[in-house]
Each structure stands twice: as structure tokens, then as C-alpha cells.
Amino acid sequence: MKVSISINGENVSRDVEPRQLLVHYIRETPGLTGTHWGCDTSNCGACVVLMDGKPVKSCTILAVMSEGHEIATVESLEVDGELDPIQAGFHEQHALHCGFCTPGMMMTARALLDENPDPTDHEIRTAISGGICRCTGYKNIVAAVRWAADHQAAAKQEA
Amino acid sequence: MQTPASFEYERATSVDGVIAALKKRGSGARVIAGGHSLMPMMKLRLAKPEYLIDINDLTELSYIREEGEEIAIGALTRHVELLNSELLAEHFPLFRDAEQVIADPVVRNRGTIGGSLCQADAAEDLSAVCSAVKAKAVIRGADGERTVSMEEFHVGPYTTAVGAGDLLIEVRLPLRAGAGSAHEKVERRAGDWAIAAASAAVWMDGGKIAEAGIALSAVGLTTIHLSRAEQLLKGKAPTDELFVEAGEIASTDCSPSADGRGPVDYKRHLAGVLTGRALRRAVSRALHQEA
Numbered sequence: 001m002k003v004s005i006s007i008n009g010e011n012v013s014r015d016v017e018p019r020q021l022l023v024h025y026i027r028e029t030p031g032l033t034g035t036h037w038g039c040d041t042s043n044c045g046a047c048v049v050l051m052d053g054k055p056v057k058s059c060t061i062l063a064v065m066s067e068g069h070e071i072a073t074v075e076s077l078e079v080d081g082e083l084d085p086i087q088a089g090f091h092e093q094h095a096l097h098c099g100f101c102t103p104g105m106m107m108t109a110r111a112l113l114d115e116n117p118d119p120t121d122h123e124i125r126t127a128i129s130g131g132i133c134r135c136t137g138y139k140n141i142v143a144a145v146r147w148a149a150d151h152q153a154a155a156k157q158e159a
Numbered sequence: 160m161q162t163p164a165s166f167e168y169e170r171a172t173s174v175d176g177v178i179a180a181l182k183k184r185g186s187g188a189r190v191i192a193g194g195h196s197l198m199p200m201m202k203l204r205l206a207k208p209e210y211l212i213d214i215n216d217l218t219e220l221s222y223i224r225e226e227g228e229e230i231a232i233g234a235l236t237r238h239v240e241l242l243n244s245e246l247l248a249e250h251f252p253l254f255r256d257a258e259q260v261i262a263d264p265v266v267r268n269r270g271t272i273g274g275s276l277c278q279a280d281a282a283e284d285l286s287a288v289c290s291a292v293k294a295k296a297v298i299r300g301a302d303g304e305r306t307v308s309m310e311e312f313h314v315g316p317y318t319t320a321v322g323a324g325d326l327l328i329e330v331r332l333p334l335r336a337g338a339g340s341a342h343e344k345v346e347r348r349a350g351d352w353a354i355a356a357a358s359a360a361v362w363m364d365g366g367k368i369a370e371a372g373i374a375l376s377a378v379g380l381t382t383i384h385l386s387r388a389e390q391l392l393k394g395k396a397p398t399d400e401l402f403v404e405a406g407e408i409a410s411t412d413c414s415p416s417a418d419g420r421g422p423v424d425y426k427r428h429l430a431g432v433l434t435g436r437a438l439r440r441a442v443s444r445a446l447h448q449e450a
């Protein structure tokens with residue numbers, strides 16, 4: 001079945017079986033292996049991407065269901081060599097150990113700040129509660145999102 | 160890597176189209192809404208539909224609106240929309256109680272009320288919520304539309320009045336004066352299914368409970384409708400002793416099994432305590448004693 005999905009602003013067309021999961025469709029697109037696939041039960045959140053701006057678990061959506069929607073993956077965060085504040089925050093606050101959950105965490109955090117630029121720590125924790133960090137580095141992930149929110153606000157004020 | 164078994168896929172463009180496709184394809188056909196119950200089951204090969212009908216484009220099934228003496232919720236309305244609805248928060252605050260603790264925010268962006276009710280997992284929070292507020296389910300099939308109560312809707316474990324050729328269209332909640340409601344859940348960790356949960360609704364009249372609705376999640380093979388406790392409360396003034404008594408009925412009338420979430424006696428205890436708490440909160444909300 002022919003499927004066309006907009007991934008990071010580019011139209012990607014491919015013939016796939018209806019049973020192909022969106023996460024695999026994305027990962028089989030050359031260069032887009034940033035989205036991780038971590039569990040079979042929709043629990044871990046490593047595969048979170050944005051669908052029309054909202055975070056979703058790409059292991060629980062079929063590629064064929066995504067046609068006509070805008071998908072954004074972790075690769076879309078960096079623009080022209082410039083890190084997204086979320087990425088810079090993860091770097092500054094050491095918000096990853098093994099890094100497996102990081103793409104999902106970052107996309108979830110990006111969506112949170114798009115909707116709520118100044119979240120409380122509780123709101124950050126709630127937002128990322130659909131992601132599991134097996135290194136249990138949640139504290140630094142929350143700090144990273146906080147860092148991103150602060151620096152994003154400061155950058156806006158300067159502009 | 161777990162991948163579903165092969166199937167054919169169709170994207171529905173109308174409700175009539177879904178009904179026609181279900182009829183044509185027979186029992187191998189299945190509707191997919193948010194997919195957050197069905198996809199994990201398909202990956203584990205617990206479900207192997209031969210033909211999948213995707214209803215996500217049917218935006219006409221996505222709404223929460225007041226219609227006369229009822230609130231109507233379209234089957235494709237997602238958890239996040241139920242969570243954010245001010246209309247529901249005003250009339251039936253138990254929806255927001257439940258939606259804050261159903262799965263996680265990412266799952267809530269996809270999962271729907273229709274999928275939750277049709278899945279009819281005994282641990283489904285919305286099944287208890289809809290039972291407590293005496294909701295009605297509107298089901299459409301090849302022979303037209305019918306409306307059933309939640310008691311009629313819940314047929315058995317994972318089984319509802321929605322047959323193989325049917326589509327759940329909407330859920331209707333009757334608006335009546337003096338209403339208050341609450342949902343209480345205990346889970347092992349953020350985003351998990353309930354160890355036990357209790358939904359309660361009361362309709363107060365002149366300081367007395369004119370009517371009550373109570374249902375439990377995760378403590379039996381199906382959603383438990385606590386009709387004995389509802390009878391007990393009817394016509395009585397709300398007191399702590401009464402709530403405790405209703406809780407005792409809950410502990411007795413549920414039928415939990417032991418699993419990773421806890422042993423039977425603990426779950427029975429929890430069902431009782433949560434029933435009492437939900438009732439207490441429902442009554443204070445009805446009497447506007449809680450902000």
C-alpha cells in the first residue's frame with residue numbers, strides 16, 4: 001500500500017504493508033534513526049514523535065494511519081547547526097545517561113514548551129510521565145526542560 | 160520486534176461507510192480508533208483482525224456538547240479533550256478526576272472514549288465513570304440506531320452490547336439538578352492501570368441523596384455496578400457512617416483476583432475505602448462545599 005507522510009517537512013512516500021508501525025516507517029527512512037523503539041506495550045515513550053504538533057507514541061500508530069499528517073522527529077530539533085533550547089538544556093544539565101529515552105523525552109518536552117512556555121516542575125513531571133528513563137535520570141531531565149524554558153524566554157526577550 | 164499479523168486497511172470517510180464495511184467484511188473486521196488498546200493487542204497477536212477500518216478521520220464523531228437535558232460526547236473524543244473540557248468539569252467533575260490519571264498525557268492524545276468503552280477491560284476508568292453518571296450509549300448497526308444503559312452495555316469481560324457489525328456513536332449523560340461526582344483511583348505508579356478505582360455520582364434533593372451511581376474498576380472480571388450500595392443511599396442524608404456502609408458493600412460485592420498489583424484482601428479493602436472517598440467528595444461537590 002502506497003503511503004505518503006510528511007516527516008520533518010519533507011514528503012516521504014513508500015510502499016508498505018498496512019501492518020507497518022509508524023516508528024519503523026520513520027526509522028527506515030534513511031538518516032532518521034533518532035526515533036527509538038523500546039517496548040511492545042506502549043509504555044516506554046522512546047518512540048515519541050510529534051503528530052500535527054502533539055506528542056504521540058509512534059509504535060502505537062500504523063504508518064498508513066499517519067498519511068496526511070505532519071510528523072516531526074528528534075532530527076527536526078536542530079536547525080542549521082543551531083541546537084534547540086531543549087537539546088541545549090539536555091546538554092547543559094546532563095539529562096541523559098545511556099540516551100535511549102532521550103529522543104522521546106525531548107520531543108515530549110518540546111511539545112510541552114510549545115503549549116506552556118513556563119511550566120512548573122510538577123507540570124514538567126506530568127508531561128514526561130509517558131516516558132521511562134531506565135537510568136532513572138528524571139531529576140536532570142526536569143532540570144533540562146526548566147533550563148530550556150528559562151533560556152527560551154530570555155532569548156525571546158532579547159530578540 | 161513485535162509486529163501485528165497481516166491485515167487489509169481502509170480509512171473510513173463516513174459512519175455509513177463503516178457500517179457497510181463491517182457488514183461486508185464480517186467478523187474478521189475491526190474498527191480502530193486511538194489504537195492504544197488494539198495495537199498493543201495486535202502486536203502481541205492477542206488480536207488478529209483481517210480487516211481494519213480506521214475511523215480517525217470521522218471528525219463528526221468528536222465533540223462534547225450540551226443537547227437539551229443531556230451532554231453528548233462523540234465516540235471519537237480523545238482523553239485529552241475530556242480532560243480539558245470545561246463543560247464536563249462543570250457538570251461531571253469525575254471525568255477530569257479520571258482523565259488526570261488515565262495512562263499518561265501522550266497516550267491521552269490518542270485514546271478515545273469510544274475505544275475505552277468498547278475495549279471493556281474491567282480496569283478501564285471511563286467504564287466506571289460512565290456507569291456512575293448513568294450514561295447511555297448510542298450504538299449504530301445495519302438495522303439502525305439503539306440506545307442502551309451502561310448495565311446493558313457491559314455484557315461480560317471485554318464484551319459489550321456493541322456487536323461485530325456495530326459502531327458506538329456517542330455517549331449521553333443526563334443533566335439533573337443537585338449533581339456531584341468524583342473518581343478515586345490508586346495505581347502503582349504514574350500512568351499505570353488502577354489497582355482499584357471507584358466512581359461515584361449523587362443527585363441531592365433537600366439535603367438528601369435522591370439518587371446515587373457507583374461503579375468500580377479493576378476489581379472484577381467486568382466493571383462492577385454497585386447497585387446494592389446505590390439502593391442503600393437512596394433517600395438518605397449523607398453521613399460518614401453511610402459512606403462507610405456503602406464502602407463495606409463495595410468490599411463485599413467486588414470480586415478481585417490476586418495479581419502483580421496486589422492480593423485479594425488488599426483490593427477489597429481499597430475498593431471500600433475508595434468508594435467512601437468518592438462518595439464523600441461527590442456529595443461535597445453537589446453541596447458546593449469543595450472548590
Ligand SMILES: Cc1cc2nc3c(=O)[nH]c(=O)nc-3n(C[C@H](O)[C@H](O)[C@H](O)COP(=O)(O)OP(=O)(O)OC[C@H]3O[C@@H](n4cnc5c(N)ncnc54)[C@H](O)[C@@H]3O)c2cc1C
Nearest residue numbers: 192193194195196197262270271273274275277283284327
Ligand atoms: C500505556 C497505557 C496505559 C493505559 N492506562 C490506562 C489507564 O490507566 N486507565 C484506562 O482507563 N485506560 C488506560 N489505557 C487505555 C487507553 O485508555 C486506551 O486509549 C483505551 O483503552 C482505548 O481507546 P482507543 O481509542 O485507543 O481504542 P482502540 O484501541 O482503537 O480500540 C479498542 C477497541 O474498541 C473498538 N472500538 C473503538 N472505537 C469504537 C467505536 N466507536 N465503535 C465500536 N468499536 C470501537 C476497537 O475495535 C477495539 O476492539 C492505557 C493504554 C496504554 C497504552
